[in-house]
Amino acid sequence: MTKLNRLVVVSFIVMGLVCASVPVSAVEEGEAKQFWDQCLIKISPKCTLDIVEGIFGNGTVADSCCPELIQEGKLCYDILTNYIADRPIYISRRTEFLKKRDDLWTHCGSASKTA
Template sequence: MAKFHLLFALAVALAVLSAQARKTNTFHITAAPFHAIHLHSPPSATKKHAAVPSGGIRHVHHAAAPSPATVEFALSPEPYPGFYDTCLSKVSNKCGSEIYNGIFENDDVSAKCCSEIVGSGRRCHEGIVKGRLDQMKGLQKVYKIAIEKRGRKVWQECVLVTNLIRVGVQPSI
């Protein structure tokens, strides 16, 4: 369950890069947001138990809403003009997705992608994470704190991996 909460608890935007993201300051993911999975269900997905003879409580089951093919998020206003364009141009689409999964699904980030995220700079990494968090209005503060913490952890691990590679040690990730 904690892993699932970390899905929305982690540094975001470096992960999902596209040509459109560089032009419009938006990024796309191919997953349903947490609130769509847990809070919304189509009326046909509910199933009520038969009434309990003793006057007991009925249970209602909800099925998850179907996942959209793509979810689009807009980042918050840039700290300065061109900030997101500059940051997003430093990470490949493949590594962007891998970093996103590393942050939201607690997956491993490859050494190659760690090099890209470190190459983009800490300010870019933290700025994009903050930009995404600013857009998550309904997310409880405790989860936002967890996202920030996971974002810092991914950054620190990637710096370590990148430094090991520079001195000739092949990290086992």
């Protein structure tokens, strides 16, 4: 339970940091609000936590989260996961995390087509 609580806190901190800093560098300033409105409303907090744990931890992502992930879009998904993977705590394993990210995207793309 402590691990889950820690993951929830870390996820909210990361999402806050992402919202505060990525739009300036990743998207033109005039497009930032629209970009974040489009990305952040498409995925539930539960699926966000599952995805973060699936990529950066030892969790698994339920197939029921795949439609939300695909709806979020590849650009949003890549920017958010790159941002997390570039944090000092994760940078040494960045390549591994990005492979897991791409594998999850491929899996979810296939799962969404068969659903």
